[in-house]
Amino acid sequence: MKFLIFAFFGGVHLLSLCSGKAIYKNGICKRTFEEIKEEIASYGDVAKAIINLAVYGKAQNRSYERLALLVDTVGPRLSGSKNLEKAIQIMYQNLQQDGLENVHLEPVRIPHWERGEESAVMLEPRIHKIAILGLGSSIGTPPEGITAEVLVVTSFDELQRRASEARGKIVVYNQPYINYSRTVQYRTQGAVEAAKVGALASLIRSVASFSIYSPHTGIQEYQDGVPKIPTACITVEDAEMMSRMASHGIKIVIQLKMGAKTYPDTDSFNTVAEITGSKYPEQVVLVSGHLDSWDVGQGAMDDGGGAFISWEALSLIKDLGLRPKRTLRLVLWTAEEQGGVGAFQYYQLHKVNISNYSLVMESDAGTFLPTGLQFTGSEKARAIMEEVMSLLKPLNITQVLSHGEGTDINFWIQAGVPGASLLDDLYKYFFFHHSHGDTMTVMDPKQMNVAAAVWAVVSYVVADMEEMLPRS
Amino acid sequence: MKFLIFAFFGGVHLLSLCSGKAIYKNGICKRTFEEIKEEIASYGDVAKAIINLAVYGKAQNRSYERLALLVDTVGPRLSGSKNLEKAIQIMYQNLQQDGLENVHLEPVRIPHWERGEESAVMLEPRIHKIAILGLGSSIGTPPEGITAEVLVVTSFDELQRRASEARGKIVVYNQPYINYSRTVQYRTQGAVEAAKVGALASLIRSVASFSIYSPHTGIQEYQDGVPKIPTACITVEDAEMMSRMASHGIKIVIQLKMGAKTYPDTDSFNTVAEITGSKYPEQVVLVSGHLDSWDVGQGAMDDGGGAFISWEALSLIKDLGLRPKRTLRLVLWTAEEQGGVGAFQYYQLHKVNISNYSLVMESDAGTFLPTGLQFTGSEKARAIMEEVMSLLKPLNITQVLSHGEGTDINFWIQAGVPGASLLDDLYKYFFFHHSHGDTMTVMDPKQMNVAAAVWAVVSYVVADMEEMLPRS
Numbered sequence: 055m056k057f058l059i060f061a062f063f064g065g066v067h068l069l070s071l072c073s074g075k076a077i078y079k080n081g082i083c084k085r086t087f088e089e090i091k092e093e094i095a096s097y098g099d100v101a102k103a104i105i106n107l108a109v110y111g112k113a114q115n116r117s118y119e120r121l122a123l124l125v126d127t128v129g130p131r132l133s134g135s136k137n138l139e140k141a142i143q144i145m146y147q148n149l150q151q152d153g154l155e156n157v158h159l160e161p162v163r164i165p166h167w168e169r170g171e172e173s174a175v176m177l178e179p180r181i182h183k184i185a186i187l188g189l190g191s192s193i194g195t196p197p198e199g200i201t202a203e204v205l206v207v208t209s210f211d212e213l214q215r216r217a218s219e220a221r222g223k224i225v226v227y228n229q230p231y232i233n234y235s236r237t238v239q240y241r242t243q244g245a246v247e248a249a250k251v252g253a254l255a256s257l258i259r260s261v262a263s264f265s266i267y268s269p270h271t272g273i274q275e276y277q278d279g280v281p282k283i284p285t286a287c288i289t290v291e292d293a294e295m296m297s298r299m300a301s302h303g304i305k306i307v308i309q310l311k312m313g314a315k316t317y318p319d320t321d322s323f324n325t326v327a328e329i330t331g332s333k334y335p336e337q338v339v340l341v342s343g344h345l346d347s348w349d350v351g352q353g354a355m356d357d358g359g360g361a362f363i364s365w366e367a368l369s370l371i372k373d374l375g376l377r378p379k380r381t382l383r384l385v386l387w388t389a390e391e392q393g394g395v396g397a398f399q400y401y402q403l404h405k406v407n408i409s410n411y412s413l414v415m416e417s418d419a420g421t422f423l424p425t426g427l428q429f430t431g432s433e434k435a436r437a438i439m440e441e442v443m444s445l446l447k448p449l450n451i452t453q454v455l456s457h458g459e460g461t462d463i464n465f466w467i468q469a470g471v472p473g474a475s476l477l478d479d480l481y482k483y484f485f486f487h488h489s490h491g492d493t494m495t496v497m498d499p500k501q502m503n504v505a506a507a508v509w510a511v512v513s514y515v516v517a518d519m520e521e522m523l524p525r526s
Numbered sequence: 527m528k529f530l531i532f533a534f535f536g537g538v539h540l541l542s543l544c545s546g547k548a549i550y551k552n553g554i555c556k557r558t559f560e561e562i563k564e565e566i567a568s569y570g571d572v573a574k575a576i577i578n579l580a581v582y583g584k585a586q587n588r589s590y591e592r593l594a595l596l597v598d599t600v601g602p603r604l605s606g607s608k609n610l611e612k613a614i615q616i617m618y619q620n621l622q623q624d625g626l627e628n629v630h631l632e633p634v635r636i637p638h639w640e641r642g643e644e645s646a647v648m649l650e651p652r653i654h655k656i657a658i659l660g661l662g663s664s665i666g667t668p669p670e671g672i673t674a675e676v677l678v679v680t681s682f683d684e685l686q687r688r689a690s691e692a693r694g695k696i697v698v699y700n701q702p703y704i705n706y707s708r709t710v711q712y713r714t715q716g717a718v719e720a721a722k723v724g725a726l727a728s729l730i731r732s733v734a735s736f737s738i739y740s741p742h743t744g745i746q747e748y749q750d751g752v753p754k755i756p757t758a759c760i761t762v763e764d765a766e767m768m769s770r771m772a773s774h775g776i777k778i779v780i781q782l783k784m785g786a787k788t789y790p791d792t793d794s795f796n797t798v799a800e801i802t803g804s805k806y807p808e809q810v811v812l813v814s815g816h817l818d819s820w821d822v823g824q825g826a827m828d829d830g831g832g833a834f835i836s837w838e839a840l841s842l843i844k845d846l847g848l849r850p851k852r853t854l855r856l857v858l859w860t861a862e863e864q865g866g867v868g869a870f871q872y873y874q875l876h877k878v879n880i881s882n883y884s885l886v887m888e889s890d891a892g893t894f895l896p897t898g899l900q901f902t903g904s905e906k907a908r909a910i911m912e913e914v915m916s917l918l919k920p921l922n923i924t925q926v927l928s929h930g931e932g933t934d935i936n937f938w939i940q941a942g943v944p945g946a947s948l949l950d951d952l953y954k955y956f957f958f959h960h961s962h963g964d965t966m967t968v969m970d971p972k973q974m975n976v977a978a979a980v981w982a983v984v985s986y987v988v989a990d991m992e993e994m995l996p997r998s
């Protein structure tokens with residue numbers, strides 16, 4: 055907080071990070087910010103070498119090609135599926151073959167839900183096959199399905215006002231798309247709210263910023279004491295059509311069949327690999343993405359890209375013969391889509407060493423062209439990250455923004471560890487998210503090169519600086 | 527051709543369209559171009575009244591709402607389907623109820639093809655359900671399907687070079703998208719070319735400029751003397767994935783099942799309505815769109831929008847109490863998607879009156895925000911159309927471009943009648959074309975208002991001018 059004063063000094067950079075001119079650490083005033091700046095500036099050549107290798111050199115397109123090979127071979131990787139476990143085994147081999155260190159799997163028990171066969175047909179006012187995707191954790195319908203009249207609402211408020219109309223119906227939500235974090239509550243809570251007013255099932259307009267008749271799945275959450283009802287997403291197009299029909303007073307009847315079922319939890323793993331630190335091996339900079347995905351498309355964007363630029367960051371550093379002072383640890387999370395299950399397990403296992411975590415990084419919002427780094431940490435740490443990001447001037451990606459949080463690193467951030475997420479051009483992300491459209495066609499090898507370069511420079515420099523990032 | 531000289535006169539507008547200062551028609555030098563310009567300029571207030579009514583007044587959003595009601599009620603309208611005939615009957619009633627004149631149906635025999643049940647599953651290298659849409663006129667497979675190895679090619683040239691590899695295989699075309707007219711040959715000719723080299727079936731990458739895992743159907747053409755093989759479109763995503771797999775030497779096996787079948791031709795109709803001309807009722811300005819569509823989505827964009835702005839043009843003119851000197855004829859074509867079947871029948875029936883057709887107009891490339899009018903006709907006629915379009919200055923849509931052709935008006939244009947098509951912002955058109963995504967969600971009521979205003983001004987003024995458009 056004191057550090058806010060920094061902004062007023064303009065061009066003068068002889069600022070102190072503790073009172074007077076020096077930084078206190080363990081009671082000792084160690085270095086001025088000017089010294090830290092100089093230290094970071096000394097990584098200019100390393101940063102250029104990483105950028106050259108990733109963007110213009112022989113590592114060009116490697117993360118894209120590695121990712122394509124995995125997701126073409128395995129396909130999507132739902133929590134609890136054989137595909138996910140196959141992907142983990144392949145990655146374990148890949149990381150070993152890449153010459154990374156301490157490659158190992160850390161066991162996690164994860165949910166096992168399958169959608170089974172599913173369909174929805176509009177019976178009135180006309181026969182129309184409705185594209186659906188059951189939502190993760192939803193129960194199924196009876197084998198004969200649920201056939202009921204539809205109540206269309208555009209908000210939870212409207213559902214409350216019309217609660218008396220909902221009993222025995224299928225509630226269709228046609229909520230407008232505002233942004234993902236605001237609109238996703240209809241997917242996560244829609245079934246519970248519909249069940250509270252006596253609905254038999256709920257169909258949720260997909261949380262998507264643009265649609266070509268594509269349903270977008272994702273997790274939903276039941277609530278203790280509220281009946282569980284089947285729930286699926288439908289397309290923006292069908293939600294809007296039913297809304298128009300309802301506004302004309304037309305009766306809509308749908309038959310919904312869902313074979314969704316939750317099985318006992320299964321064994322899975324977080325996949326870990328390292329470049330062990332040369333000077334402070336017990337200290338960690340963590341780079342990560344999640345290996346699981348939804349069961350449609352290829353899970354290429356969410357989060358194959360994040361997982362593979364994280365691997366690529368270590369590969370680039372290793373290829374350049376670099377070994378940072380502290381350990382650079384790659385974690386490929388399992389079961390993120392079920393609520394960060396792998397990440398929670400990892401935190402439980404490793405939180406005893408929390409004082410050794412300098413920075414936790416996750417890429418899980420696309421690997422399109424990066425626009426900067428999202429960061430959560432103290433003002434002092436932010437000032438340091440701004441210097442680190444200035445090393446990316448050759449790529450013109452130097453912004454440090456707020457909100458470094460991500461599902462898989464939040465446990466650490468909430469406990470005070472600085473956290474960073476990759477920010478990229480998100481415009482198209484919610485076109486494809488959790489849909490059949492999340493495939494390699496979305497991915498751009500050149501954009502992945504740049505994303506990997508950013509990821510490698512940030513993680514290497516923070517791992518190699520003389521001091522850990524300050525927490526206050 | 528003489529008229530090209532016009533361009534060099536700059537601000538001076540006292541140009542003659544025949545030698546000297548006057549225009550010859552039937553051997554009589556009738557009017558100078560300056561006089562025609564003045565005549566057209568005198569429609570300024572009428573044009574403004576049409577624009578005000580359509581864009582800002584009580585007719586706002588009417589074409590959108592009428593269209594939504596039809597396509598929500600009926601759904602898609604494939605040639606030969608009950609849906610199409612239902613839509614024609616509804617439109618017949620709509621046009622009568624709207625108070626239009628000479629509302630009638632002109633019989634046409636049209637093709638009746640149905641896709642039936644269809645599916646494709648990749649069996650090797652991994653199980654993957656492939657989204658397909660059988661192509662119009664394709665034969666089906668045997669009930670047990672066709673299971674065969676895949677040969678992926680990116681062009682007809684590559685298929686020729688690798689002809690010896692094609693026998694007994696399913697040919698997958700992964701041609702790049704250049705533009706619709708250049709790339710669509712793979713859809714129309716892909717099966718024939720594959721059959722010539724002994725393939726059992728062909729799967730065509732959808733002709734789409736952007737994809738969220740959506741297949742795009744359309745007509746395909748068999749050739750006498752070449753075996754008929756089943757053919758369907760697949761998504762851009764799956765075509766690209768199979769291309770990557772093949773480039774790694776991976777064997778791909780697909781099981782294709784198609785229940786497609788061609789039935790005997792059925793009875794259908796072109797739907798016609800008029801505002802009968804006050805002075806030259808035998809002379810015609812034709813405005814049109816097609817009422818049929820593919821059997822997926824709602825046929826809202828292709829070509830519900832074109833059909834409904836054409837109807838709207840007549841409604842706007844009628845609402846303003848206007849009656850042009852010659853007859854304004856609305857035609858809603860049947861079976862355009864099968865190769866302009868309704869339009870061909872209409873031409874056969876009416877070509878005897880061809881000398882009375884002043885202008886044929888079709889909107890079949892979207893009703894997004896119009897950018898101008900595409901026009902085919904003599905230089906003299908083009909100069910007149912440029913004056914007519916200058917009446918649309920209040921909407922800032924005054925361009926007259928080339929290529930007025932359209933499937934349903936080409937017979938007339940080839941026989942010398944001036945023809946015009948609506949040009950609009952085509953950027954997104956091939957995102958949705960012939961796919962499940964062609965729904966009302968694509969349509970924008972405000973853009974349709976503007977398109978209808980352009981359509982009404984052009985058709986009314988050309989129908990009301992003292993003289994028909996010159997053909998030479």
Ligand SMILES: [Zn+2]
Pocket residue numbers: 344356357390418
């Ligand atoms: Zn994710």
Ligand SMILES: [Zn+2]
Pocket residue numbers: 816828829862890
């Ligand atoms: Zn069309």
